[in-house]
Each structure stands twice: as C-alpha cells, then as structure tokens.
Amino acid sequence: MNEAAKPPGAGVRVLSDGQALSQLVWLGVVLGAVGLVGSLALSSGQGAQLYFSWLVAYLYFLSIALGALFFVLCLFVCRAGWAVVFRRVVENVMATLPVFALLFVPIWIGRHELYSWTDAAEVAKNPVLRGKSGYLNESFFLLRAIFYLASWSGLALYFSSQSQKQDQTGEERITRRLSAVAAPGIIVFSLTLTFAAVDWLMSLDPEWYSTMFGVYYFSGSILAAFAFVVVAIAFIHSRGQLRGVVTVEHVHDLGKLLFAFTVFWTYIAFCQYFLIWYGNLPEETSYFMRRSEGSWPAIGKTLMVGHFVIPFFFLMPRAVKRSAPLLVAAALWLLAMHFMDIYWCVMPVHLEHGARFGALDATTVLTVGGFFLAAFGWVSSRRALVPMRDPRLAESLSFENV
Amino acid sequence: MHPEDNVSFEPVVGRAPLILGGHDFHSITEAVAAPMERTPSLGWWIAFACSASLLGLLLLSIAWLFWEGIGIWGLNVPVGWAFDITNFVFWIGIGHAGTLISAILFLFRQKWRTSINRSAEAMTIFAVMCALLFPGIHVGRPWVVYWMAPVPNQMSLWPGFRSPLLWDFFAVSTYGTVSLIFWYVGLIPDLATMRDRSKTRIRKIVYGIFALGWRGSQRHWRHYEMAYLILAGLATPLVLSVHSIVSMDFAVAQLPGWHSTIFPPYFVAGAVFSGFAMVVTLMVITRKGFGLENIVTLLHFDNMAKIMMVTGMIVGYAYAMEFFIAWWSQSPFEQFAFVNRAFGPYWWAYWTMVTCNVLSPQVFWFKQARTSMVVHFIISIFINIGMWFERFTIIVTSLHRDFLPSSWDMYYPTIWEIMTLAGSFGLFFTMFCLFARFLPVVATAEVKGVLPAANPHLGEEGHVAQSWTASPAPEGAV
C-alpha cells in the first residue's frame, strides 16, 4: 500500500468520517434523560445524596475532558508528530467542556448541602472558616467557577475550531500559532484546574488542606483521558473508521502512557498519603480519619491494589500494549478505578459510616455521562475524525513504534 | 512574518536537522575524538588548575572539620542543618538533569538528546559524588558512617529504616550506582572507537579493557539496546524517587514550611531545573572549547531553554501553592513561616530565590534569548544561584524561627562552610575537566544513529503498520 504517490490524507478521507459517531448522540441523550428523570424521582428526601452523587459524576467526567485538554495542549507545545492521526478524537473529547458549564448548575443549586462553609452560622462559630471567608464565600465561589469554565471552554473551542479550520485551509500558520498559544494555555490550565480542585473538591472538608491536591486531581484526570481515548479509538474502529490510520503503533504509545501515568498517579497519591501519615498532624490526618470507618478503608485498599498493582503488572508486557482487547480491558478497568478514586474523595464527607453505593449514584452517572457522550458524539459527527490537512499527518501515518 | 513564526526551530513539516555542517559518520568521530587526542589546550589547563585549587580548598576544609569537629561550622540549636544539607540537596538536584536527558528524553524519543547526554550523564555522576560528600562529613562521627548500612554488628543494632535520612542513603547510593552503570554502558561503543583510534599502546590497552572487546556486532547491539531501554525505564522512576526521598527529609517533619505534601514533585522539578542549568553552563564552555558547535547546536539550546522554563514554572507553581495553602490553613505557624521568609532577617535569600528562579527564566520566552550563548550562560548561573538559595531558604528560615519564639536564633555561616561549598565546585569541575580530557564528551555512536544517513530506509516509501483491531482495512483505503 503505497502512500508516497498520494498526498497525505487522500485515502484517509474515506476512513475518517465522523458521521459514524452520530448514534452516540442519541444514545447519550437517551441515557442522560433517563438518568435525569431517575435522579429527580429518587431524590425526594435524599437531597444531599443527590448533590453528592452528582458531584462525583460531574468531577469524574470533567476530569476526562480536562485531561483531554491537557493532552492536546501538550501535543501542540511539544510539536508532536506521532499522535496527529488521533488528535482529533482527543480534541472532540475536550470540546465537550462547554457542556460542563451547564452541568455545573446542580452543584450550585446544591451548594448548601455540599459545602459546610456556605452555612453562615457554621462559619461564625469557626475561626478557621472565618479566616478563609474572604475566599470561601458564595459569590466569589461562583465567580471563580464561571472563570474556570469559561477558560476551559475558551481554550477548548479555540483549539478545536482552529484545528477544524486547518482541515479547510491547510494553513501551516495555524499549527505554528496553536503551538505558540499552547504554552500559556498550559499555565492557565494548571492554575484553573488546581483552584477548581480546591474549590469543588478540597473545600468539601474546609478545614483540611494539602498542597498536593491540585496535582492529585490532575494525575487522575490525565490518566482517565488516556484511558478514554483508547476506548474511543476502539469504538471508532468498531464502526469501521480509522482502521489502518490509527494503528497498533499509535495505540502502543497510548498504552505506554497509561502505564506511565498509572505509576505517576500512584506516586502522587502515595506521597500525599504518606507525608500526612508520617507527620501525623490532626489537621491533616482528618482526611484519612474520615475514611477509616465502615467500608471506606476497604475501598482505600482496593484503590491501592486496583489502581496501582494490577494495572502496573498488567500493562508491563509489550504484547499487552499492542493487543486491542487487552488494552481496552485495561483502559476500562482504569476508568472504573478512577471513578472509585473520585468517589473516595467526595462521598466520605456525606456518608461517614461507610460507602453505600445506591441508585442515585447510578442515575447521576447516567445523566452526566449520557450528556457527556452525547456532546462527544455530536462534536465528532460534525467534523472529520482526522486532521486532514495537518502538516504532520504524513509523519503520523507512517509512525513506527520501537 | 508572523510573530508565531519565530517560536521554534521545528519546521511545521518534517524535523529540523540535529547535526549541522554536513557531517558524516567519520567526521563526527573526528570532531569528538580529535580534541582528546591532542595535548590539552591552554583553556583546559586553566580550568583544571582553578578547579584543582578549589578541590584543594575542599580537602583542607574537610581535614580541619574531621580534626576539630562540627563546631567549626555555624550550626546551632535550632538551626542544626544549614549549608551542609543545602549543598547536599543542591548537588543531588543538579545530578538529576543528566538522568532526565539520558532516560526520560530517550523514552520520549527526543533524538536531540544524543548531543548532550554523555556530558550530562558524566555531570550526574560527579554531582552525586559531590552530594554524597555532605551527609558523609556532616555526621560528626564520620568514622562510624558505615552504621547506615544494614550489616550485623556487635551491638545488634540495625539502621532505622523508618527515617528519611536512611532512605537517602539507599536512594542516593542506588542513584549513583545506576547512573554510573548507565553512563558506562553508553560509553562502551565509544570506548571501542577510542581503542581503535589509539596511536599509543597504553591508550589501546586501557581503552581496550574498558571497551570489553566491543566489536559492533548486531547480535550484541540487540541486547545492548534492550539493556539501554530497560535502564532508561528504570532510571526514570528512580530519578523521581531519589529527589522525592530527599524532599522527604523535610516533608515528613512537622515544621511549618517543611511539612508540605507537594514537596516530592516540587523538588524533582526544581532538581531538573537546576540540573539543566548546570548542563547549559557546562555545554556553553565545552562546545566552544572543543569546537562542537555543529553537534551541540542552537536547536539543542532552544530545547534546553524550554525545559528550563517548564520546570521553572512548576517550581513557581509550587511556591504559589505553598503560599496559598499556608494562608488557607489558617495556621498561625504556617502563615508566619511564609511571612518570615519574605520579610524576616533572611528576606534577601528569599528574594534572590524568587528573582533567579521565577523571573530570570522568563527571558526565554523570546527566541533571541533561547539561542544566545551569552544569555544562556548568565541565566543558567542565575538559576543555580536561585536554586541554592531556595534550599537555603527552606532549610534555614523554617528552622531558625519555628513554634516557640524563645527558641529562635540566627544562623551565620563560617568561613569553613563557605570554603567547603566553594571546594565542592572544585571537585565537580576537576572531575569534569578530567572527563573531557580522557573520554568523548559526546556520545558519538548515538549521534551517528540520528543522522539521516543512518536510516536504512532512506528514500524508500513509507511502511504501513498493521491494523490494531483485528479486521483488515477495507478496500480502496490507504
């Protein structure tokens, strides 16, 4: 099969039609609607549980979209050539970020159930909360949330739209510009992600703190994004698209990234846990003490084994990273583990005596996940699945792994 | 021209050439080996003489330290650690860039690393030597330093494995050993080159022994490349772990300003930052001295500048997080620790750190700066000054004023501590001068491998890789 005679992307056009993903839109909308109705129905008398479950689902799917944004920014900053063939898929994941602005609304509505610092009486009694109230107050919280969501949406839409524009015009200038913008983009990303993690996740326990927390949420996000991209590519292949375009060589690299970031997540999570354990200061250990009752310790240990030991040894052999079913299995497993991680971060604030996975958790995941998938499908169906006229497409198509 | 055109050497299609000047395989060998085979230049002798005198200063300081005891230093209660541990962390940090260049850039398939990795790895080994010096001499009873090793003894005592100081012992020893191994493995083909070029018998024998009889056999290269890949894969988590463990010397304590969960990755980023700065300092001089401008090119400096920016910004992020969380915690001790850093008696150290680490690398946003040797040399020295002061700030300001004001005191270094610090640079640069004299400063075998002519499929049509999922590509497709 001779590519040199054709311009890069010529035959690829046949294999990169995003229309194949338009079914996802309907599936996503249906799941989302079912989930929403279910959540509302089940939420009577369980208001707090609804919001906590929603927060888990929201932060979970948001982390996938944010990880995808970071991945795209990195690919541009590093002027990477190997990943161009599937970069559009990653762009489509990050292009769902505007939807998360809408999905944030229930968190705002439920803020009194979620965040104890919104309770003025509590704050008045507690000098620590009073001291922080210049930052931790509702209006500033809302303003910051709008800022984060606007920044992410802005970055995502800018990169997506410019990349799509390049499909039409083929301008090299676009690649250069995106590479230049990606660098400050990463700075904005890291600061907004950190403070979003502080605001939405760390402030659930407003007296607790950890300087590592933003990095912790980031490490889970990037891993989840890689895993989601692996699954997305497999799904797209099953729809007959991108075969021979995104090949085992590219996916092998995604497998290596999954392996590496499993280790990275473990490193970050362990450092945070270990330093708090060793210092044994009550204001810090409260985080783990809160997770020491009922089934929470078991979940913690499951995370250690399931989020580290198993994927570490499973993803080590080269053959696994080059095998479709095995790598997809690993990716799905990691996505499940990431959910457990977010659940472990959020839910103990509400369910102090042990985990109780209930119907509301399922319906909220269906809602947020459904709309996320619908958005992903919708964005994908409106553009080519490969950046057809990216200058580095030829390099990516002929990429061979070691 | 659009401003964004001026951002990178990398063209938008294809890749920039890594080696300039029309080199072929033989001319690379000549360019790297020839300077070593001549009698050393005046420049080398001057560098060697200066470094050796500083080394002499170091030996003198250590001899006096062993004779008189730690009292000759300015340590007191509460400041039990100052220059000694600052220097230890400083030198270990510098070493990390070598491993990053060798291992991590290798795993990321960054071919440009081949021009600088040999010197960077050598730098790592010498930096680790300098680093290991400090825990060794600062213990007060250096004749029983072997107690750190888990050997059975007449007191039935075992090392305290729960202590970060002991983890340091294992981590830094492992790091030194693995770095040495990795550097040596990389050297084998180049030692064979030196062996085959030797004009004198003694050179032939010495290079020949260390080259282990290497003959470029593909059956050997196969295992060699696998070993290199594995070592790169091992060295990557190792370098992350070593400086994380070093950071835990502080982070496991309960001291405000020390006890911070972000310390491990923050220290690692800072280490890479200062290490790259030292690589830049060394390479600016070496490439000029040995005429290697076409092998270590402006592209390499451009990339190194970008890595310094990234790691510098991670360090800046960590400063911001620490500051923010100190406020967030509402702990008066935490808040005081940071206010004291910026406005207390050591404010000058703090602001030197911020200026050198956060502000000075910002000049690298401009391509003219990234491709100027003068700017690189100056900024890299600033960065290392800043990183030294960072460790000094963390250690001394947190110690000198902690929970109880009645325990507060000031720390002033003595001349012996300053001489030991200066002398450690003497050890480092002496070793580097000797390295440059006797061993190839560029990994010639690796550089040859990234020349376009090394590609066995040069000029042929591209391969098409097999499909990932089982079903074959449909008809008419690429």
Added chain:
Amino acid sequence: MSLVVPALPPGETFGLLAEFGSPKELYHGCERVRDAGYKRWDAHSPFPIHGLDHAMGLGRSRLPYVTLFFGLCGAVGGFTLQIWANGIAYPIQVSGKPIFNWQPYMPVTFELGVLLAAISTVVGMLAFNRLPMLFHPLFGTRAFEKVTDDGFFISIEAWDPKFNPIETERFLKQIGATNVELVARDGGRVVEGRGSSEAGASQDAKAR
C-alpha cells in the same frame, strides 16, 4: 587475556568479512543473507541500525525477564529486611506508630528493587553478549578497524553449513559488498596459496 574466549569454527579459517557502504546497503544485504538461509553470521556497525534485528531474522532479547525477576527479588528482599530488622530483630517504636507497618518501608523497598534490576540488567546484557571478550579473529583485519567509526560489515563464519569460501564470497559481492576478505582463525587475512594465516598481519591483535 580475555575473560571469555570466543567459540570458533575448527580449522584455519574463521570466515568471510564483507564491507558495505552504508546502513541501507547493510540492511538489504542482511535481508539477503537471512533469506539465503545462513545461520552462523553477524552484522557489524558503529551504531545500532533501526530494524536490523528484523533484517537478520533475530527475535527480541530476553533481558526484560532477567530485570523483572531480580527487581522483584530486590524489592521483596528489601521489604523483608526492613520488617525483620526494625520489627523483629530489634523492635523500635518510632513516633508512636505500630511496630509493623509498610508505609515507611516503601522508599528503601523501591530503591533496592531498582538497584538489583539495574545491576542484573547490565550483568545479564554482558552475559548474553559473552562480554568481555577482548580477542576475536575479526580484530586481526585492517578493514575491521572502521567498525567503530563508519564501517558496516557482515561476517559469515566458516562453520555455517552453507559456507563455501568461493560461493559465499561471490554471493556477498553480489548483494553489494564492496570488499570481501577471508579471515583466519587467529586473526589476519588468509593469503592465497598458503595454508597458514598471516598471524603477523596485525601485531597488536593480542592487545585489542
């Protein structure tokens, strides 16, 4: 004195050494030699050539298994050492924490695992390559001095079942070799018409 002595074919001749002009020619030459069914042969280059393993029909190195095994030994051994030394041999309680816990033992466990993995990798690599092997007949030839500079060679050893001094030489010339010479068992070229090799051809053969 070499620590490992090469295994050599019996008789006077070691084999044929053929020089090629570039990595590309060497690559294609190797494919032809592989396809012709030779088994006792090797390619030589100053740097590893991408894909040459495949062109020679060689499989992947088994080194990772060595690394994994010793890495795990190191990690398990390190952990056991710590548990035993600080928990059983001389139990010491530090900062009120339990005598047996795993958290503070992780750093040393990891380091010892990496240390043993790295050392075993290098020792394994040398063992698989049978290095150091300071003497080898190929070092006797002048041409081979270029192998660490810019020379690319294929050597076919005399004990390969398909080896024939005339036929194989013709085959090598046909696949693109620029310079083919017969190498004697104790180094040096085999000169036509004489049964013995020119051992004196390179007096420093022993020193290399």
